[in-house]
Amino acid sequence: MRIHVLDHPLVAHKLTTLRDERTDSPTFRRLTDELVTLLAYEATRDVRTEQVEITTPVAVTAGVKLSYPRPLVVPILRAGLGMLDGMTRLLPTAEVGFLGMVRNEETLEASTYATRMPEDLSGRQVYVLDPMLATGGTLVAAIRLLIERGATDVTAICLLAAPEGVAVLEKELAGMPVTVVTAAVDDHLNEHGYIVPGLGDAGDRLYGTAGD
Ligand code: URA
Secondary structure: EEEEOOOHHHHHHHHHHHHOOOOOOOHHHHHHHHHHHHHHHHHOOOEEEEEEEEEEEOOOOEEEOOOHHHEEEEEEEEEEHHHHHHHHHHHOEEEEEEEEEOOOOOOOOOEEEEEEOOOOOOOOOOEOOOOOOOOHHHHHHHHHHHHHHHOOOEEEEEEEEEHHHHHHHHHHOOOOOOEEEEEEEEEEEEEOEEEEEOOOOHHHHHHHOOOO
């Protein structure tokens, strides 16, 4: 597994405002959107392309376009939805699948409650959107499912990661074609499974606490 932590002043600036407890939901959503686009730029560095020949108003020249099958973007509901627009802005022709996963707040175990994506992902490059790589349980389950369906490689885009979650992914997904792109790896996870210093509950900060 590869991990890429973006080292860029704009990323650090936006992340600092996201972390701030005084940042309201509309600002949090807008900054998440902007930050994801920056992360997505790095995450798509190896997106597959093919050579094409085109004619400019002046001459014939060689270029590239995204290959088929198109990449698949999979936000993990609920909080991953807040990352979808920022991602598809950069990859407008990508297909979008959905994975509903919830973690039990006592056991911290992840379980799947909804899956909407192709059964056969052979040859597909997949980008998974999950803002918080905390215990790693959700991402391990999601990435295993995608690779079992045939995905060639999977890139997880996370706003923040905890060292404990990164270690779980490294152990559980060893040898699999997986990359994690994140804005920062924080200090630790607390006893409730929250990233410290983190930014709190990403779903609540994006969407409020409806349903609690
Ligand atoms: N999920 C969140 O939303 N925040 C955390 O800190 C950990 C998991």
